[in-house]
Amino acid sequence: MRMANLAGRAHLVAGDRSVDVARASGGRFPADPMAVLDRWAEVVAWSRDVDVAAGAPWDPAELGAPSPRPRQVFAVASNYRDRPLVLPTPADLPVTFTKFPACVVGPYADVPLPTDTVDWEVELVVVIGRAAHRVPAAAAWDVVAGVTAGQDFSERTLQLGGPAKQFSLGKSFPAFGPTGPVLVTPDELADRDDLGLSCRVNGETVQDARTRQLIFPVAELVARLSGVCALLPGDLIFTGTPGGMGMTMTPPRYLRVGDEVVSHIEGIGGLRNRCTAPDGVTGKLS
Incomplete structure (x- = not known):
């Protein structure tokens, strides 16, 4: 479905x-x-x-957005085997932060750039389909409504530049969480644990990987997150991004006004987001 x-x-x-x-x-x-x-x-x-x-x-x-007003948005860092790790990955729990729900928008939303250090991160996004707490990995897919595509746009100065990392704030500016285009139930996918995902900026492929490279795959993420938090219908889990982010390039490359970011996941479809000038006053970044 x-x-x-x-x-x-x-x-x-x-x-x-x-x-x-x-x-x-x-x-x-x-x-x-x-x-x-x-x-x-x-x-x-x-x-x-x-x-x-x-x-x-x-x-x-x-x-x-398929889940336009999620009560909780979980996001996972350093979860692909092919990419440089921003933070070390522990063995027991994934490195988890939140994107505040107000940043969630539809698949073709424009993205105002608050600074000149905004980066891209294509991600598979899990949508929870029923309330769940302490779900074992073997049953974890049973609480998943489906999956969709997402972009975890990230303002790197705020996220990483200060004495304390501000992952959640740096990833929650307006329109920093586009998702879509549709929610796909797992039975629609040939292999729910091995989906190709890619990101192109102005037509150039900058990310290209498969979800089989996840360190914590979907079932493990649901199990381990639900081991701490009660998951609710419509909650989102951004599962992490593969290598190819702008901040890892030499020199670093970030988004500019007028850039177009196209994100695609096999069996789901794609997002198309145009970068625009800031549409309002933003707080000072430190």
């Missing part, structure tokens, strides 16, 4: 056709994608009898 947020309403999509969940269910299910995620198991069961191919055409310009 593939679910899209179209103009704030949950839709099942297949190719160029879509079905509005609330209307097709006769009001049994709500229109709000967040409320749909709260009843995810019911919606998935109902969807098996829906002929999405007979639905109406849909407009990609209406796409919003």
Whole structure:
């Protein structure tokens, strides 16, 4: 099953056709994608009898974030075997921070650049489908609604430049968390643990890897995070990014106004984000 947020309403999509969940269910299910995620198991069961191919055409310009108002956003650092480690990876728990939920936007949102040291990080994003606490790894995929693509835009001066690292703040400026284009249930994927992901900046490929290179794969992340925190429907887990970030280049390369960042994950689809001038006053970076 593939679910899209179209103009704030949950839709099942297949190719160029879509079905509005609330209307097709006769009001049994709500229109709000967040409320749909709260009843995810019911919606998935109902969807098996829906002929999405007979639905109406849909407009990609209406796409919003599949989980537009997550209560919790977890993000993982240094989780790919092919990249230089920003922080050492412990054996027991992944290096975890948060992107504050206000930064979550849809797949084609413009991204205002607050400084000249903003970097890119393509990531597989896990969306939780039911409340879960202390889930063993063997059962972890059972609490996952699906996966989507994400960009963990990062302001490196604030994140890494001071005496104390500010991972969460440096990654939470407006529009720093685009996700989409759709939420894909794991059964739709040929191998849910081995997906190709890539990032291009102005047409140049800067990141290209596969999720089988994750140090903590999806099931381990869900298990270990839920071992500490209660996970809630609609929560997001940004699973980490592979090598190819701008800050690791010689000399470092960062995004400029007018740049276009295209992120893609096999079996899910892509994001396209244009970098723009700041759209408001930002705090002083130290």
